[in-house]
Amino acid sequence: MDFKLEATAPDSAARAGVITTDHGEIRTPIFMPVGTLGSVKAVHQHELRDDIKAQIILGNTYHLYLRPGIEILEKAGGLHKFNGWERPILTDSGGFQVFSLSANRKLTEEGAWFRSHIDGSKHLFTPERVVDIERSIGADIMMALDECPPGTADYSYARKSLDLTHRWLSRGWKRYKETEGKYGYSQAYFPIVQGVTYPDLRRESAKFVADLGADGNAIGGLAVGEPAEVMYDMIEVVNEILPKDRPRYLMGVGTPANILEGIDRGVDMFDCVMPTRNGRNGMLFTRHGIMNMRNKKWADDFSPIQEDGPSYVDVTYSKAYLRHLFIADEILAMQIASIHNLAFYLWLVGEARKHILASDFKPWKREMLECVTRRL
């Protein structure tokens, strides 16, 4: 994996760059749609590529490990072959899902024991095992196993948790260095900065992470309940330390406003279920503001979903029709909203990139922030 920094905005830490993987280029800043089980919910692969213009998608290690399982993914020759997505894929470590979804989970020095949320079967994720699993999935970018403490964790818990996360990171890094890409292409390994909302822990973690010299670095454990301003502060604290010549990935973030603020603070990569999950519930993000499509006010508004929208669904379907589909619980509502929201997120980061390259990111961001946070 290679990262080429192309430009940094004046009066901002915002950057434009290009990540090159064996499955193609990713122009940053970038948003990565979440394809939990090897499918971005309600979206065909060709829609991701042609209508949404996704450059990289996420897979969830926890989910893929349970279904279809590693044996099937290996037989298929990796996730790209299995689901037919030929562009880059990033996998999380599964740690977050172990803590949020599975029952009877138990943390030990060795790793995280958990029971499957599907059949109750018992499993162990160790830092080494997770590298092996992500090798088998065939992700272009693999994430390290970490503990994700709650956003409300006190200092002493955060301290202990961070030490464990760093010991796990060293073990995972070692396994990563001893192994090779499973399917003939290279696979990068991103360590993750933790430290809850404690600046000294975040700094310590950022230094620990930076010292590895990985192909890219991630910031985890944010957007888990803390105020947005605190999240932005943590990003600043961390990005002062993370190397400038490697991509920075802010995990699980966020709203369009969060993404603009993250970019402004030097983040290059984002992922979030919000555009798809909220979309399936009827919330549409647009450059002119947020629409709740279940609202009665759209019932007889036969204008296009978004006349100047980035995707064909925006001009093909009307607000009234989309509202009707949501009220009637039609699957097509979720399909349309998912395509719209993802295309909008990709449009937003693409515009940010253009404005970074054109040296007017800051004023553009200020205007755009007002638009995207409005309620329509």
Add this chain to the structure above:
Amino acid sequence: MDFKLEATAPDSAARAGVITTDHGEIRTPIFMPVGTLGSVKAVHQHELRDDIKAQIILGNTYHLYLRPGIEILEKAGGLHKFNGWERPILTDSGGFQVFSLSANRKLTEEGAWFRSHIDGSKHLFTPERVVDIERSIGADIMMALDECPPGTADYSYARKSLDLTHRWLSRGWKRYKETEGKYGYSQAYFPIVQGVTYPDLRRESAKFVADLGADGNAIGGLAVGEPAEVMYDMIEVVNEILPKDRPRYLMGVGTPANILEGIDRGVDMFDCVMPTRNGRNGMLFTRHGIMNMRNKKWADDFSPIQEDGPSYVDVTYSKAYLRHLFIADEILAMQIASIHNLAFYLWLVGEARKHILASDFKPWKREMLECVTRRL
């Protein structure tokens, strides 16, 4: 509406024809995907047109009357404008849903009283009102309101029910003749032959219907639990009487085998929720047989869904991936299966048409019947 009969197969009543409506041509025999609420479930309009190659779709009067409601459809300028489907649309009368979905329904001479399955509100469908509603929906082909007695109804019930259906038909026909296309294009009105499984009632009904001289005629009340052979007998009895120079529509039928048998007996139009509903449950119809995609046997079968299939999904996605999507309850599974099954149904009637025109329908049908009823 116009119907041109192009060919009749030797040793068979199978026919090839062309229906011309103000929204374009329909080449028969044809299968019509069901778009209950103005959306064929899990399928985009452009997929219907380009991937499935649907020539006409159905809308359900009962459902559209309740949601989005006639006021909205009129404001939109009809269903075509509302949902963006520019080809022909046929609407049923809503009678079937009144009897199967709504609560506290009550039949009177005047019409059918019912309570909405959504909010319990009380409504009356009369033959005249249903014509008005279908005019407002803007269907190219509107169906008459009839009573649908159960397939097990005894003779005396069937007799009484048929008389009511015929009185309703006369009233609906009168209203139809007194009114005009609501949006500037013409709307046809198809009467429906009833009579349960009693040949004399079916004959009487077919004569009553034929005497109206409508643009097309339908056969209702079949595939409601009676043996397939009885259904085929009823089709033969009725089609001896229905005019040859008008299209014949067998309502709510059926499996690929049912459709081949119907075509063989002179039916031109079919509709059924089976390809979409069964598809959403994991059942795929193919020219080589039926696949239950949840079956373990597909777990590591990485071959295309159907190598020689009629739609891009057949070669884009593997059996193993589709099985995984079904097991994991991913929405994409329903999307893929719906496109596949509908494309197959459209392919099947298209092939039937080719073989009718080539005068080898009968031997082709014999071979195809064996294929499509096989379990894979």
